[in-house]
Amino acid sequence: MIEASENTESNKSTKLNMDEIVEECKTFFLAGHETSSNLLTWTVFLLSLHQDWQTRLKEEVLKECGMGIPDSDRLARLRLVNLVLLEALRLYCPVVEMFREASKDMKLGNLMIPKNVLVSIPLAKIHRSKEYWGEDANEFNPNRFTNGISKAAKHPNAFLAFGMGPRTCVGQNFAMLEAKAVLAMVLQRFSLSVI
Numbered sequence: 001m002i003e004a005s006e007n008t009e010s011n012k013s014t015k016l017n018m019d020e021i022v023e024e025c026k027t028f029f030l031a032g033h034e035t036s037s038n039l040l041t042w043t044v045f046l047l048s049l050h051q052d053w054q055t056r057l058k059e060e061v062l063k064e065c066g067m068g069i070p071d072s073d074r075l076a077r078l079r080l081v082n083l084v085l086l087e088a089l090r091l092y093c094p095v096v097e098m099f100r101e102a103s104k105d106m107k108l109g110n111l112m113i114p115k116n117v118l119v120s121i122p123l124a125k126i127h128r129s130k131e132y133w134g135e136d137a138n139e140f141n142p143n144r145f146t147n148g149i150s151k152a153a154k155h156p157n158a159f160l161a162f163g164m165g166p167r168t169c170v171g172q173n174f175a176m177l178e179a180k181a182v183l184a185m186v187l188q189r190f191s192l193s194v195i
């Protein structure tokens with residue numbers, strides 16, 4: 001953004017003014033705050049219910065990070081934490097629905113979509129569809145992500161927590177890193193339970 005606000009030869013037509021930069025900051029704040037806190041809240045809830053997973057995650061965190069502040073190398077080794085975060089995003093996706101507006105009349109599969117019509121993509125429903133995720137679609141089973149996101153369901157794009165395509169979430173890598181770091185530091189210090 002700082003680069004985009006500077007006067008250079010290459011960004012003459014795309015230069016951002018101060019108002020536009022402030023708007024971008026607001027977008028980042030809004031898009032990145034509630035979503036991440038939502039993910040952490042549901043993850044803590046799920047780990048409180050599933051003590052077996054909490055124990056396994058604690059062991060992983062203590063083995064890989066000890067009691068220190070986890071750096072990015074150590075966070076990358078938290079495989080089970082990653083599985084649990086993905087499963088939390090599937091069951092309780094912070095963004096439950098997305099929309100796309102048809103820029104022209106178009107055919108989508110066997111549907112005709114007229115120009116300007118809004119198409120809804122019901123993430124929360126897709127994430128719990130037994131057709132894609134199998135009979136245990138409503139259950140907490142982080143192991144389904146063991147072979148990667150695209151192999152977790154019967155359709156490679158059934159996991160849509162961060163959207164898909166050219167408008168996919170720009171903050172997704174940061175969000176996962178942030179969530180892993182916070183969760184690791186919570187698990188280093190606390191035990192979670194539902195009272």
Ligand code: HEM
Binds near residue numbers: 035036098
């Ligand atoms: C668990 C955390 C997050 C979730 C579940 C999430 C989810 C999403 C989803 C579903 C979209 C719409 C994608 C699409 O239309 O295909 C989106 C867009 C976006 N997200 Fe995130 N997000 C998260 C964290 C963040 C963070 C931390 C940031 C920034 C620091 C961020 C910035 C954005 C921005 C700027 C867009 C708009 C992208 C565009 O329209 O080009 N998000 N996010």
